[in-house]
Amino acid sequence: MTALQNDRLLRALLREPVNVTPVWMMRQAGRYLPEYRRTRSRAGSFLNLCTNPELACEVALQPLVRFPLDAAILFSDILTVPDAMGLGLHFAEGEGPQFERPVRSEQDVAALGVPDPEQELRYVMDAVRLIRRELGARVPLIGFSGSPWTLATYMVEGGSSTDFKHIKRMLFDRPALLERLLGTVTDAVTSYLNAQVAAGAQALMVFDTWGGVLTPRDYRQCSLRYMARVVQGLPREHEGRRVPVILFTKSGGQWLEDIAESGCDAIGIDWTTDLGDARARVGERVALQGNMDPAVLYASSARIREEVTTLLASYGHGSGHVFNLGHGIQPDVEPEHAAAFVHAVHELSPPYHL
Amino acid sequence: MTALQNDRLLRALLREPVNVTPVWMMRQAGRYLPEYRRTRSRAGSFLNLCTNPELACEVALQPLVRFPLDAAILFSDILTVPDAMGLGLHFAEGEGPQFERPVRSEQDVAALGVPDPEQELRYVMDAVRLIRRELGARVPLIGFSGSPWTLATYMVEGGSSTDFKHIKRMLFDRPALLERLLGTVTDAVTSYLNAQVAAGAQALMVFDTWGGVLTPRDYRQCSLRYMARVVQGLPREHEGRRVPVILFTKSGGQWLEDIAESGCDAIGIDWTTDLGDARARVGERVALQGNMDPAVLYASSARIREEVTTLLASYGHGSGHVFNLGHGIQPDVEPEHAAAFVHAVHELSPPYHL
Numbered sequence: 001m002t003a004l005q006n007d008r009l010l011r012a013l014l015r016e017p018v019n020v021t022p023v024w025m026m027r028q029a030g031r032y033l034p035e036y037r038r039t040r041s042r043a044g045s046f047l048n049l050c051t052n053p054e055l056a057c058e059v060a061l062q063p064l065v066r067f068p069l070d071a072a073i074l075f076s077d078i079l080t081v082p083d084a085m086g087l088g089l090h091f092a093e094g095e096g097p098q099f100e101r102p103v104r105s106e107q108d109v110a111a112l113g114v115p116d117p118e119q120e121l122r123y124v125m126d127a128v129r130l131i132r133r134e135l136g137a138r139v140p141l142i143g144f145s146g147s148p149w150t151l152a153t154y155m156v157e158g159g160s161s162t163d164f165k166h167i168k169r170m171l172f173d174r175p176a177l178l179e180r181l182l183g184t185v186t187d188a189v190t191s192y193l194n195a196q197v198a199a200g201a202q203a204l205m206v207f208d209t210w211g212g213v214l215t216p217r218d219y220r221q222c223s224l225r226y227m228a229r230v231v232q233g234l235p236r237e238h239e240g241r242r243v244p245v246i247l248f249t250k251s252g253g254q255w256l257e258d259i260a261e262s263g264c265d266a267i268g269i270d271w272t273t274d275l276g277d278a279r280a281r282v283g284e285r286v287a288l289q290g291n292m293d294p295a296v297l298y299a300s301s302a303r304i305r306e307e308v309t310t311l312l313a314s315y316g317h318g319s320g321h322v323f324n325l326g327h328g329i330q331p332d333v334e335p336e337h338a339a340a341f342v343h344a345v346h347e348l349s350p351p352y353h354l
Numbered sequence: 355m356t357a358l359q360n361d362r363l364l365r366a367l368l369r370e371p372v373n374v375t376p377v378w379m380m381r382q383a384g385r386y387l388p389e390y391r392r393t394r395s396r397a398g399s400f401l402n403l404c405t406n407p408e409l410a411c412e413v414a415l416q417p418l419v420r421f422p423l424d425a426a427i428l429f430s431d432i433l434t435v436p437d438a439m440g441l442g443l444h445f446a447e448g449e450g451p452q453f454e455r456p457v458r459s460e461q462d463v464a465a466l467g468v469p470d471p472e473q474e475l476r477y478v479m480d481a482v483r484l485i486r487r488e489l490g491a492r493v494p495l496i497g498f499s500g501s502p503w504t505l506a507t508y509m510v511e512g513g514s515s516t517d518f519k520h521i522k523r524m525l526f527d528r529p530a531l532l533e534r535l536l537g538t539v540t541d542a543v544t545s546y547l548n549a550q551v552a553a554g555a556q557a558l559m560v561f562d563t564w565g566g567v568l569t570p571r572d573y574r575q576c577s578l579r580y581m582a583r584v585v586q587g588l589p590r591e592h593e594g595r596r597v598p599v600i601l602f603t604k605s606g607g608q609w610l611e612d613i614a615e616s617g618c619d620a621i622g623i624d625w626t627t628d629l630g631d632a633r634a635r636v637g638e639r640v641a642l643q644g645n646m647d648p649a650v651l652y653a654s655s656a657r658i659r660e661e662v663t664t665l666l667a668s669y670g671h672g673s674g675h676v677f678n679l680g681h682g683i684q685p686d687v688e689p690e691h692a693a694a695f696v697h698a699v700h701e702l703s704p705p706y707h708l
Contacts, residue, residue, distance in 0.1 A: 172653035299526035
């Protein structure tokens with residue numbers, strides 16, 4: 001193994017000293033880049049792009065050509081796992097993801113198996129291997145999965161939802177059935193992330209997009225508990241280095257203390273939580289990743305720079321911060337604005353590491 | 355003035371002793387009731403229903419016929435105010451509200467005037483007077499408005515939004531323009547709520563549906579500051595009684611301490627905040643309204659009762675709690691489930707007031 005030329009991300013996630021605050025952007029390989037749109041168009045569909053390792057690798061590397069980002073992230077979709085569990089994923093044009101066979105009954109849950117990542121999800125593992133090879137020793141590669149709760153919402157609702165009616169009815173009226181479903185999904189996610197590490201992922205992130213629609217009690221019971229189980233089931237070291245794990249619950253700012261107890265190395269936070277307060281609340285237990293309002297990227301470069309300045313000051317001195325947006329970059333942001341953001345973090349952060 | 359037969363709501367909002375925890379439901383006059391759907395169908399459109407005082411009164415009173423609710427609330431829409439400011443509100447079938455003339459430029463903002471509630475919004479004031487007369491002395495009538503920030507989001511975006519791109523661009527790149535817009539909307543809201551009190555509203559609620567999409571700093575600067583100005587501009591007493599004001603910021607659970615400083619009497623909270631924690635955080639400063647997950651109403655009556663039990667215990671002994679959902683009741687809830695909810699609050703709460 002060649003040593004990483006830039007390991008700021010891994011060091012910051014473990015709260016080890018760095019010279020510069022590392023930065024990457026959620027959805028950095030995405031529609032705001034014209035080169036992404038060209039590859040996406042060549043692929044014919046979003047699913048084709050996800051399932052073709054060469055194309056997935058191509059788009060994963062595109063933002064690193066443009067910007068001096070401190071990490072690459074696997075290009076994939078969180079719904080590959082339920083798809084591999086047999087639910088039949090498709091994307092209707094202009095609509096969200098849909099599953100042909102939602103999971104609602106005892107029979108539906110009992111029928112679910114845990115996919116073998118090197119079989120049913122082989123295309124993802126091939127993408128991880130390919131991206132890792134193409135990256136060389138430049139920056140680390142982040143692997144990811146949806147959280148068990150978040151995946152279960154899509155599986156039970158049959159797609160995107162605003163009211164989460166079916167899964168909440170299951171939660172309130174058939175809690176044992178939901179528990180069984182979440183247990184199976186947890187096994188699938190754990191196996192999937194383990195395979196990503198074996199294939200070359202050097203850090204992991206769990207996206208809990210929908211944990212924030214729960215009460216605090218139900219969040220702990222139905223989302224955090226299973227994410228903690230996933231964390232427990234991961235290899236903490238690979239290729240002689242610790243593999244840090246980031247948990248990101250959108251709208252989870254009220255629960256940072258609980259999340260910090262899960263065994264994760266870092267917590268992703270959205271922009272509705274003050275970064276300095278978050279640091280004070282989690283103390284030395286975990287690192288933090290975030291949390292600029294993605295809408296700031298619509299503003300001028302000067303304003304973007306000002307916001308980066310504010311956030312760096314809010315976090316304060318020392319390591320343990322990975323700069324990121326509080327959510328994915330919007331498709332209609334100008335790439336030049338993303339460049340201004342990344343450059344500002346690198347240029348303005350060194351004084352905080354003296 | 356005849357004294358109110360049931361003034362639990364007003365007493366609880368002012369943290370005065372009660373025998374039973376008062377309860378009402380956001381959107382209690384709504385599509386989950388077949389009688390509402392019949393009146394709505396007779397009206398021809400949602401806007402016709404809002405602008406016809408007789409029909410608005412009819413639907414406002416419908417839930418009180420079915421359930422022993424402790425309050426009525428004006429039936430209206432938060433967008434009546436920007437409509438009266440000349441933006442041209444319409445509802446495309448199956449889509450959200452839209453404004454013909456969104457507010458984006460200096461000229462757009464400069465052209466805005468503050469409507470006279472007894473002229474441009476006369477139909478709302480007539481509805482308040484009519485509902486109040488029909489209610490008699492049974493329970494108090496709650497008047498309401500959208501918050502300045504929330505109304506401004508619709509005015510600048512031209513309708514509903516998920517990314518709030520235009521108003522956030524204004525916030526980051528043209529803060530003085532946004533400040534001017536929010537100032538005008540604040541004057542309009544203050545005048546509107548004053549007129550509702552003069553017309554008979556006995557408590558007021560400000561719905562800040564979109565304050566939760568802001569950073570903590572921007573929330574304080576762009577939403578809370580203007581809600582506090584509205585509160586300062588309201589009559590604190592009318593007909594010999596204090597008129598309590600409730601501020602409800604959806605997804606604002608992280609900012610309760612700040613909201614409690616605004617001068618309001620009560621804070622509405624959604625279900626993502628623990629009720630007992632919220633009480634500990636705001637102390638004796640304000641009452642709390644909420645906060646059952648509306649999805650619990652999809653569950654069985656037994657489960658609804660269990661959740662009411664949990665929430666009553668979470669708040670604990672003493673006054674200062676108005677039971678409600680954490681958000682509006684869903685259109686596909688069975689009315690019997692709403693009945694089970696209201697009855698459970700009345701039946702199970704007295705021990706907490708001994």
